[in-house]
Amino acid sequence: MAGRIEGRVAVVTGGCSGIGLATVRRFVAEGAKVVVGDIADEAGKVLVDELGGPEVVTYVHVDVTSKEEVDALFKTAKDTYGSVDIAFNNAGISPPDDDSILTTELDAWRKVQEVNLTSVYLCCKAALPYMIEQGKGSIINTASFVAVMGAATSQISYSASKGGVLSMTRELGVQFAREGVRVNALCPGPVNTPLLQELFAKDPERAARRLVHIPMGRFGEPEEMASAVLFLASDDSSFMTANTFLVDGGISGAYVTPL
Numbered sequence: 001m002a003g004r005i006e007g008r009v010a011v012v013t014g015g016c017s018g019i020g021l022a023t024v025r026r027f028v029a030e031g032a033k034v035v036v037g038d039i040a041d042e043a044g045k046v047l048v049d050e051l052g053g054p055e056v057v058t059y060v061h062v063d064v065t066s067k068e069e070v071d072a073l074f075k076t077a078k079d080t081y082g083s084v085d086i087a088f089n090n091a092g093i094s095p096p097d098d099d100s101i102l103t104t105e106l107d108a109w110r111k112v113q114e115v116n117l118t119s120v121y122l123c124c125k126a127a128l129p130y131m132i133e134q135g136k137g138s139i140i141n142t143a144s145f146v147a148v149m150g151a152a153t154s155q156i157s158y159s160a161s162k163g164g165v166l167s168m169t170r171e172l173g174v175q176f177a178r179e180g181v182r183v184n185a186l187c188p189g190p191v192n193t194p195l196l197q198e199l200f201a202k203d204p205e206r207a208a209r210r211l212v213h214i215p216m217g218r219f220g221e222p223e224e225m226a227s228a229v230l231f232l233a234s235d236d237s238s239f240m241t242a243n244t245f246l247v248d249g250g251i252s253g254a255y256v257t258p259l
């Protein structure tokens with residue numbers, strides 16, 4: 001039986017860990033060829049071997065804040081597999097020195113803006129010409145539930161960067177809708193990945209404080225995000241663009257949660 005994205009070519013940034021990794025695995029299982037861009041070169045090599053070698057997956061070292069490297073990533077997809085059908089612009093960071101606005105310094109602010117927001121601008125700018133030429137394509141940008149809700153446990157630059165990703169996604173979705181290119185934002189709730197584990201390892205109380213607000217009473221799993229990304233990448237979501245796709249265990253709909 002054919003997969004849901006059989007024969008499509010996908011680019012995934014941050015594909016060596018967490019949500020990106022689960023999505024690369026799912027995309028391959030559903031018949032896609034995938035080009036993974038990350039800075040985790042060892043993990044990238046292991047992943048290519050795990051998933052069947054260069055016929056199916058190619059790893060490219062990419063710092064998503066570099067225009068040259070991002071352009072080369074998308075060109076690799078076109079040159080190696082013949083098209084750029086899906087772009088999952090997902091790489092992001094959540095460093096501990098990004099905290100309350102009162103203690104977050106300009107360097108920490110700028111670093112997060114570069115990796116989380118400028119990167120998505122660069123990836124969309126690189127992917128769109130291929131997709132416009134094909135008259136078809138699906139871009140999924142990873143924002144976050146913090147793009148639509150405020151938290152007293154602040155990470156000020158992270159939240160602002162994700163708000164930027166969401167607004168940019170909406171605008172691109174509107175602008176390119178009649179050219180066959182769909183652009184949607186995945187807004188995960190807290191997901192059980194190294195990014196979240198690192199953040200909460202230093203502060204279990206903060207983790208517990210967040211858990212209280214999730215109606216389902218647990219963090220999400222990367223595979224649950226991969227299912228949502230697959231939906232947005234595939235023709236199953238063909239009438240969706242410029243969308244804020246919240247996959248958050250009910251957080252954004254909750255006022256009082258069960259005990």
Ligand SMILES: NC(=O)c1ccc[n+]([C@@H]2O[C@H](COP(=O)([O-])OP(=O)(O)OC[C@H]3O[C@@H](n4cnc5c(N)ncnc54)[C@H](O)[C@@H]3O)[C@@H](O)[C@H]2O)c1
Nearest residue numbers: 014017018019038039063064091092144188190191193195
């Ligand atoms: N985990 C969560 O709770 C959560 C919630 C909402 C949104 N998100 C977002 O989901 C995305 C993925 O997060 P995750 O939890 O899977 O994180 P993760 O830390 O498990 O994986 C992130 C990946 O991005 C890569 N990366 C980091 N900086 C890079 C750079 N400059 N260039 C290229 N690659 C780089 C890392 O090497 C890693 O492989 C991020 O954008 C994150 O902000 C995560």
